[in-house]
Amino acid sequence: MRExxxxxxxxxxxxxxxxxxxxxxxxxxxxxxxxNKSKTALVVLTPAEYPKLFSQALSQGSYHPSYQTATxxxxxxxxxxxxxxxxxxxSDRYFLNMSWINSHWNPIYTQVVPQLKTLFDTxxxxxxxxxxxxxxxxxxxxxVTDYYGxxxxxxxxxxxxxVKYDAQNLIxxxxxxxxxxxxxxxxxxxxxxxxxxxxxxxxxDVNKWILFANTLRLRLALRISKVDPARAKTEAxxxxxxxxxxxxAHDAMMVRTxxxxxxANGLSRIAAWGEFRMSATMxxxxxxxxxxxxxxxxxxxxxxxxxxxxxxGLDPAQLIQPLNTNDNNSNIGARWIRNTGTGSGWxxxxxxxxxIMHAAEAYFLRAEGAxxxxxxxxxxxxxxxxxxxxxxxxxxxxxxxxxxTYINGTTPPIAPGDSQNSPAVSNIPVKxxxxxxxxxxxxxTQKWLAVYPDGCEAWAEFRRTLYPxxxxxxxxxxxxxxxxxxIRRFPFIDSEKxxxxxxxxxxxxxxxxxxxxxxxxxxxxx
Numbered sequence: 168m169r170e171x172x173x174x175x176x177x178x179x180x181x182x183x184x185x186x187x188x189x190x191x192x193x194x195x196x197x198x199x200x201x202x203n204k205s206k207t208a209l210v211v212l213t214p215a216e217y218p219k220l221f222s223q224a225l226s227q228g229s230y231h232p233s234y235q236t237a238t239x240x241x242x243x244x245x246x247x248x249x250x251x252x253x254x255x256x257x258s259d260r261y262f263l264n265m266s267w268i269n270s271h272w273n274p275i276y277t278q279v280v281p282q283l284k285t286l287f288d289t290x291x292x293x294x295x296x297x298x299x300x301x302x303x304x305x306x307x308x309x310x311v312t313d314y315y316g317x318x319x320x321x322x323x324x325x326x327x328x329x330v331k332y333d334a335q336n337l338i339x340x341x342x343x344x345x346x347x348x349x350x351x352x353x354x355x356x357x358x359x360x361x362x363x364x365x366x367x368x369x370x371x372d373v374n375k376w377i378l379f380a381n382t383l384r385l386r387l388a389l390r391i392s393k394v395d396p397a398r399a400k401t402e403a404x405x406x407x408x409x410x411x412x413x414x415x416a417h418d419a420m421m422v423r424t425x426x427x428x429x430x431a432n433g434l435s436r437i438a439a440w441g442e443f444r445m446s447a448t449m450x451x452x453x454x455x456x457x458x459x460x461x462x463x464x465x466x467x468x469x470x471x472x473x474x475x476x477x478x479x480g481l482d483p484a485q486l487i488q489p490l491n492t493n494d495n496n497s498n499i500g501a502r503w504i505r506n507t508g509t510g511s512g513w514x515x516x517x518x519x520x521x522x523i524m525h526a527a528e529a530y531f532l533r534a535e536g537a538x539x540x541x542x543x544x545x546x547x548x549x550x551x552x553x554x555x556x557x558x559x560x561x562x563x564x565x566x567x568x569x570x571x572t573y574i575n576g577t578t579p580p581i582a583p584g585d586s587q588n589s590p591a592v593s594n595i596p597v598k599x600x601x602x603x604x605x606x607x608x609x610x611x612t613q614k615w616l617a618v619y620p621d622g623c624e625a626w627a628e629f630r631r632t633l634y635p636x637x638x639x640x641x642x643x644x645x646x647x648x649x650x651x652x653x654i655r656r657f658p659f660i661d662s663e664k665x666x667x668x669x670x671x672x673x674x675x676x677x678x679x680x681x682x683x684x685x686x687x688x689x690x691x692x693x
Contacts, residue, residue, distance in 0.1 A: 217289055218365030220282040221300065225367050226429065227278035228307035229421055229521055234433020236270035239443065242314075243622030245654055246615070246629060247448040247479055247637045252493050254483035256442060261480070261645035261654055263684060265661045271314055272660050279307045280324040295361035295373060298349040302380045305342045309387060312338050313627045314657045316688045317677040319670070329667055332674030335689040339391055343402050346384045350409055353377050367422040368523060379419050382411045382529045386624075389532050390631060392539065393692040403536050407544050411533075412526035415561045419523035431517035434620055435503040439513035444468075444496035447583040448637050450476030451592040452612065455580035458573065463500050463563040464619060469510040470494035478587050480640025480650060490586040499620070522621055525562050530555030531614035538603060538610075549599045552610055556597070559617040573597060593636045608634050630655060630691045647685045655687045 212220075230237040240258045243249050251259040258264060283300045290296040312318050317332040320341070353373050360371035369375040388403035412418070423432040445465045453461040454474065461474055468475045470492070477491045485491060494510050505514045533543040534551035543551065553574050560570045576597040582590050593608070600606050611634020618624045629637065630653070643650040659671050659682055671682075680686035687693070 212285070212289075217286060217296070218362040220285055221296070221303075221362045222365040222367050224279045224282040224286075224300070224303055224307070225421060227274040227282075228303060228310075229433075229523060230271070230274060231421075231423065231431065231433035231521060232429040233270040233274055235437045236267040237274065238271070238622055239434070239437060240264075240267060241271070241622075241657075242626040243443075243620070244479060246622040246625035247446045248620060248622055248625065249443040249449075249499075250446040250477050250479040250481070251443050252477070252486060252491065252496065253442045254486050257644055259479050260482065260640060261643040261648050261650075261684070263645065263658065265658075268657055269660055269662065271657075272311065272663075275307050275311050276319075276323060279303075283307075284324045293352055295353060295356040295359045298352040298356070299361050299366070299376055301345045301349045302376060302383070305345050305380075305387075306383055308338065309342060309383075310623050313390075313623070313688065315659060316656055316686075317674040319667075329670050331670050332677065334677045336391075336395070339387060339690075342387055343384060343398075346380045346387075347405070350377050350380050353380075368419050375417060375419075378410055378412045378417050379524060381406045381409045382524060382526075382532075384409075385411055385529060385532045385536075389535055390627065391690045392535075393631065394690045396539075400536075400539070400541050403532075404542050407533060407536075407542070411529040412524070413529065413558075414526055415558065417526045418562055419525075420520040421523050423518055423521050425517035431515075432503065432519045432521050434499065434521075435515050435517050435519055438499050438504040439515050441493045441511060444493060444498060445474070445476035447476045447478045447585045447587075447589055448592050448635070450474065450497075450583040450585075451580040451589070452616070452635065454583070455578055455591065456573065456576055456597050457578065458616070459565050459569060460560070460563050460616065460619075463502060465497040465500055466506065468495050468497050469506060476583055476585065478585055478589060478638055478641050480642045481586075482642045485586065485641065488586050522619075524621075525559065525617055527555045527559035527562060527617035528614060528624075530558055531610050531617060534610045535607070538606060548606065548610075552599060552606075552613065555610075555617060556613055559613070562617075587641060589638060592638055607632070608636070611635055629653075630688070630693065633693050645684060647683045652685065654684045655691060656684060658682050658684060 226232070240256055244251065244259045258267070283304050286296060286300040308320060312320070312335055316335050318338070319330045320333040320338045322330050353376060357373045359373060361373065363371050384406040385403055388399045388406060392399040424430040428436060453464070465474055467473055475496045477496050481491055489495060498504060502519055503516055505516065506512065507514055530551045533546070534548045534555060536543040537546070537548035537551060556574050557570055560566060574597060579594045579596050580591045593612070595605055595608050595612065597609070600609055611628065611632045614628065615625050615635045640650045648654050659674060664671050675682045678686050679689070
């Protein structure tokens with residue numbers, strides 16, 4: 168059913184200006200082919216179809232139909248979860264293919280916005296349905312603004328020839344207000360099941376959505392902690408007081424199916440194409456820590472039967488070296504894809520649930536907040552850190568003595584033994600350190616592991632904290648970002664410069680520098 172809606176929305180939403188999205192979004196309907204007899208008349212939705220719009224917004228907001236170009240070829244690489252193994256993709260060498268970057272922008276403005284605005288126009292602002300739509304609006308847009316900085320936000324979906332861009336600080340302010348208001352509404356609606364099974368994350372469980380919203384609020388509070396520490400403290404303490412995720416039962420996991428590419432798990436779908444493998448950063452950290460999650464995150468390389476990774480940013484000549492080939496490096500774990508025993512033969516597990524947010528992240532955010540001197544509830548920075556590790560291990564099926572041994576581990580990351588003879592990426596152990604500097608790196612490193620495979624969030628947090636320590640790419644083809652630096656943002660997309668040029672010109676003035684990948688975002692103070 169979601170696929171039918173998705174196909175028909177695509178037929179309708181062939182517009183260049185995002186300002187037209189709100190107008191055309193109302194035309195989505197499961198009965199489009201039979202009902203839309205007129206070429207210009209809009210179709211009236213029935214109440215039975217509104218939950219499907221929410222389902223569509225959830226799916227598109229997580230980028231699974233466009234996962235490769237929206238996430239994998241950029242954020243996943245910049246977070247160094249993976250490295251590319253094909254010379255055809257230069258994004259690992261910091262080349263910005265602007266047509267690919269559209270895949271991060273378009274799903275939000277042509278799919279998520281029209282669906283959610285229709286729901287906002289349909290439901291009472293005090294309803295649980297309205298609250299859930301508002302939470303997902305904040306989730307979807309926080310990923311967009313953290314890619315670009317200023318974006319069309321307050322006027323998104325409004326019919327207009329030009330749509331203004333908004334400053335990131337104002338967008339974040341609205342995120343906090345939306346999440347606070349949504350939770351206030353949901354607290355009196357806990358017996359309801361908004362959107363039912365069309366809610367493909369929590370099946371209408373209001374209590375879990377409250378925890379999700381508060382955890383997102385906590386995430387965003389830490390994001391602005393260097394640029395606006397007072398507001399960050401206020402928002403973080405309010406989020407924790409209202410209740411955040413604490414157990415694996417609270418993890419936000421999105422139902423996926425194998426019915427179509429739009430419904431499938433995006434990471435599973437692309438993993439068989441032989442275009443990426445585990446990064447050397449992952450290998451250095453996971454092996455050094457004897458991390459049991461390595462067996463869930465990745466699979467032994469077909470050629471070596473061991474876990475192996477390669478450096479990011481290798482050039483075509485380096486990629487054909489034996490140590491850098493697909494068969495000699497680790498694909499993602501058997502949760503997503505399984506090797507059939509022939510090296511290049513893979514079985515995609517398209518219906519595996521997609522990771523949206525894990526409870527473990529909340530503990531690491533609270534650990535950092537505690538180091539900042541904030542009231543993060545009962546506990547200390549160390550106890551939150553340890554609980555975060557336990558929660559992440561539980562997400563991946565580990566508990567008991569082995570986890571406690573890991574928490575007390577004193578071995579640091581190791582040299583990965585890659586083609587570049589790279590040293591160990593860091594020298595910190597898992598066991599809670601004695602200095603604040605070490606503790607902050609430990610929190611950042613374990614949070615990076617805990618949010619895997621969400622490269623969007625991992626890349627954002629790396630830019631904010633510079634943790635975990637990452638290798639510099641071996642080669643960069645980007646004149647603005649040499650291989651001694653890291654990409655800080657995406658430039659504004661070409662279609663916006665062509666169709667919304669005046670607004671883009673004004674948006675550049677909201678940046679801290681030119682419209683380049685080297686210009687830090689508002690909250691990025693490193």
